[in-house]
Amino acid sequence: MTKPRVVILGGGFGGMAAARALGKDADVTVVDRHNFQTFLPLLYQVATAGLAADHVAYPIRGALRAFDGKFRMGSPIEIDHKNKTVKLDSSEVLPFDHLIVALGSVTADFGTPGVEEFSLGMKSVHEALKIRAEVMRRFEDLCRFEDETRFGIAVVGGGPTGVEMAGALAELVRGPLMNDQKHAASHMDISLIEAGPRLLPMFSPILSERTKVSLEKLGVKVLVNTSVKQVKPRKISLGDGTVLPSEITVWAAGVKGSPALEYLSLPLDGNRLKVDASLEVTNYPNIWGIGDLAGAKGSDGKFLPMVAPVAMQQGRFIAAQILRKIKGTELKEFRYKDKGSMATIGRHKAVVEVNKIRFSGYPAWATWLFLHLFYLMGGRNRIGTVADWLWNYFTFDRGNRHIMDSV
């Protein structure tokens, strides 16, 4: 029996989980515009100088070696349903028996003017390095003239990304930058803006409140019930007509399915890819949708959250589903197992919620640390340069093969 040719569009959490789960059972080709997978949950630490950029990236080809998976760097531009091929921007045409669409998400501005021009997103290593560079450059500007000029950084969006970013920025400013130059660091203001009534709306209200208190203790100005009308150069117009000075605006208010979806002429459900409960694209047999861009719904009839655990579970599910289809076995329906949510705020400060179990503070922070270390275990990312050196030495490999000079 020849192996089914499975083309996976997108080498993120979903796509790579599917590739790994298919393994040697299929002839897998992963397509991504980067030659590395980005560990998005730790991007905020790159943006705040805590982690080396190279250590939140992992070469896709490295992950595919175990089962001779193929990789193509590029973006899909067209699907030919008659000939069952997908065309890439390199003009290459890839034939497939099954196609997995796992293109992920991009920053959503919800129609707010100025977001694209005057704010920085949090969706790629390049963006994280840009935030780091901007923060440090402005800090150096403040160091130059020791006057009363203040400098504002605003993070928009009170979900986990915004909370983690605001907390890490506050710790950067209060710790290292304060030690570097006290006057400048004490003239930097960090705000976190949330349109809804509380931070981390997916958590229970008590954890939202604890998060707010923790951030305020770190010196973050938390503005809830505050909408952003427009992002402008060096300031933000708020919904109530006031203006917040913001030399750097980090936009972490939300994401939407990748715009690449538009080129592919597949059916949409809202702005997500329309999929059946089997995760097959509605009316397009052998084309599957997973992760942030797929419109899979939970038991409550709402779209599943755009988070890594959904994508990873769907990736593994879809691999089994494709093998079922090939064998002629009946397809199953995808059910998301919500293993809980967590967000870290700073040193010894985090919140964790698993079903009815909620905790915060040191135990939550230790749990967060352990799970992130555990998830990174797949790569050689935690052990840094000595690891790089020892690893290069013993495996005859080099781990940092990432193209990072452009978006």
Place this chain on the structure above:
Amino acid sequence: MTKPRVVILGGGFGGMAAARALGKDADVTVVDRHNFQTFLPLLYQVATAGLAADHVAYPIRGALRAFDGKFRMGSPIEIDHKNKTVKLDSSEVLPFDHLIVALGSVTADFGTPGVEEFSLGMKSVHEALKIRAEVMRRFEDLCRFEDETRFGIAVVGGGPTGVEMAGALAELVRGPLMNDQKHAASHMDISLIEAGPRLLPMFSPILSERTKVSLEKLGVKVLVNTSVKQVKPRKISLGDGTVLPSEITVWAAGVKGSPALEYLSLPLDGNRLKVDASLEVTNYPNIWGIGDLAGAKGSDGKFLPMVAPVAMQQGRFIAAQILRKIKGTELKEFRYKDKGSMATIGRHKAVVEVNKIRFSGYPAWATWLFLHLFYLMGGRNRIGTVADWLWNYFTFDRGNRHIMDSV
């Protein structure tokens, strides 16, 4: 007694050695266009994906904390000798009692056309990341179409930088890239071009020969007695009229004193800063020149080599010299202590020459490794992410505060 105000232009090996040696004895301000010091000897490992970019950089402010040194990000544009001030491109004017010019060097093209437009230098993290990105991007291009297209990378310059770069590229291609995609990797050609009759001319001929043999064993095509007439897109015109295909040309043929020197209207000796044996700029009391751009001479009457040990010894010397001058003690003459040269070629392959002692192979490689680890010890660069994390945790600091998004 008030401390002398010492402004140090350049935060490289020389400038930072001077700053550290002055320490609390002076009111030190370091000026650099980057907010980090670059560990240049390991840049070739960043270019060849062996090391994370963040781990060959070290925040200058971090190094200055111990003695409350100041830092200004920027470049000097003018010295006012009457008022004893130096003006920066930020318009800031820094007063000084002593000025140390330690601006280092830039890539020298020796008038060869096309070097600036069509080759990549090896003088900054940004350039190293560009080489890495280009090599990996071209590799991905080759992976796309499995035909007989070959792909050439040429390294120009047979000094230590060129030798180390060519060796590391060969190991990258023969190891990791071969494991990624054999067909593509086996279609990549690496050449090393040297105008003189042998590689590593500062070493004894026997080590030059061993280096050549080692590189050839790694698959590098070594061309000696070969001059470069012009660098063009995708090829190099050689002195003998032939053309070498080269999709990526890395220019490691030499360096020259920083062009910033021209703005400063200080006396020149050739294209270096004219300094007395005391390292004071000739006829400019209290202005000192060290490192690659300073025209200090050895006992043979020739300029000292543009290498880190010279700059570091001069940095420490100049600190003592300034303190002597302040006390009214007689100035000394700088003498360079040549502690030998080394270059690494690849795994277990290096050459070391200390006076009459020469060795190569495994012992040389082990020596190289030990000394580079030892020199990196000052930073927190070797221990990578786990170190980053533990270090952030115990020191309340963040180590990667580098602005790296632009040249």
